[in-house]
Amino acid sequence: MDTTSGTLDEALQRLHSSGPEFRGFLSNHGPMAVEALVRNGRQHTVHRWLDAYARKLEDVPSARDRITDANWQAALGDPRRVTDWTRYFTDRLAEQPWRAVLATWWPRLLPGIAGAATHPVIRVGHAVRSLLTEGEQGPRRAELAHALGYWAARHLPLPATVRPTGRATPAEALAALPRVADQRVTPVDGYAQLPGTPGWLSTTESLHVPRDPDAAREGLTALVRAATLTYAGHGHGNGIMLVHAATAPNAVLRTLPALPRALWADSYAVAWAAASAITAVYAADAPRPAPDAAGLTPEEIFERAVANGNEHAIKFADTALDVAAAAEDGDTRALSAALNAVRLIDTED
Incomplete structure (x- = not known):
């Protein structure tokens, strides 16, 4: 800074x-x-x-x-x-x-x-x-x-109460989410479809949310990663709106260090409900290959987002770089997701 x-x-x-x-x-x-x-x-x-x-x-x-x-x-x-x-x-x-x-x-x-x-x-x-x-x-x-x-x-609860009590990981739960019938809608109209979408609530509640604060933080970290990688293949459903499935839980993750640890597990559960809702409303059902980020540095990826200029491309790249920094050597999928956002948002904007 x-x-x-x-x-x-x-x-x-x-x-x-x-x-x-x-x-x-x-x-x-x-x-x-x-x-x-x-x-x-x-x-x-x-x-x-x-x-x-x-x-x-x-x-x-x-x-x-x-x-x-x-x-x-x-x-x-x-x-x-x-x-x-x-x-x-x-x-x-x-x-x-x-x-x-x-x-x-x-x-x-x-x-x-x-x-x-x-x-x-x-x-x-x-x-x-x-x-x-x-x-x-x-x-x-x-x-x-x-x-x-x-x-x-702008405080707005989702139209269905979500109580995650299952054993699924974020990646497993995200992969199993159904999509709402009409995805060409505003967020509010999309949320309204969730209670009537078969399997949405049960899949959302299948996530495992540990009560231990450190384990909850690990789960939230895994959620940000899973949502970022989901964007790589499914962002073409709505290139701008789907970024929030990753950036919203990442905002919660960034806030955890300033919060009492007793709030961490509930924060994870609510961040997951929001990510699930946005994914169901805006993620494409069938995946498409994302651009290959091999050979590009995180700095070069972010520079492409800056060159694009769209605020969503910049913010999503910021989150993707967080994910990439924690990835195993050679894993460029988060960077590919950021490249996909640059491509898709340039088309939509």
């Missing part, structure tokens, strides 16, 4: 003058993408990328009414209150350590992980990573307030 010029902090300050969404419902990916760029040594590209991206952003929505510790439940899941939520978390983070605020609100927000196609939890994951690795400077704390506020405003 860049700790001398403050590139990330400057970019976040620019972005905090814009709202979390634009064109009615599209998520502002700026804070997530610039954090990934700086994290991967591309700080020199941040402001140029942001100059182009910021043209489509919109102003911060007007505030409505003050959210308090006594009335917050009535505002949960109300996107009209997003600025009220940001102000609420800005006040809490001024009064308490950020880890304490996160520990209080994580279990409250976690059931609504599906909201806004999981973008809020992904934004939280990027914010937490920057706080953990680079310190608690003002713009980074402010970004956590914006991210938590967005999650609270």
Whole structure:
């Protein structure tokens, strides 16, 4: 990360003058993408990328009414209150350590992980990573307030309660998932099909979720890997939307070190439910070969995502590089998945 010029902090300050969404419902990916760029040594590209991206952003929505510790439940899941939520978390983070605020609100927000196609939890994951690795400077704390506020405003539980109690690994469970009947839909309309999709709930509940925190973290790591590799073969179902099946659980994984260990197992279970839902809604049924990444370095893979310029390609490459860093020597499948995202998103965007 860049700790001398403050590139990330400057970019976040620019972005905090814009709202979390634009064109009615599209998520502002700026804070997530610039954090990934700086994290991967591309700080020199941040402001140029942001100059182009910021043209489509919109102003911060007007505030409505003050959210308090006594009335917050009535505002949960109300996107009209997003600025009220940001102000609420800005006040809490001024009064308490950020880890304490996160520990209080994580279990409250976690059931609504599906909201806004999981973008809020992904934004939280990027914010937490920057706080953990680079310190608690003002713009980074402010970004956590914006991210938590967005999650609270877009809080949305899945339409079916998922209780994983089986013995399957993430790779096994993902491979067995059925697909919804109509995949050309918004996330909300896709989620609505899940309860009526034969085998979706039973397959989702077939996952083994250990209660031991360290084992749960290993399971979540395996889920991120399995979702990334699934994208390599099945991303052509929807090249943009399917990236979230990997980036959302990776955001949870990145947040675990800042959370009480008692929350880790439940975090894994909910991250899995979200990944399962997105996979069922957007993954192609039949696989296709992904581009071959043999002979390319992780840095070259990320550079291709940067050249593509799409925020989803950048964020997915960021996750794929995490997976590739932990892979056995010679295993380039995660890098191939990132190349596939660059190819598919270039076609769709």
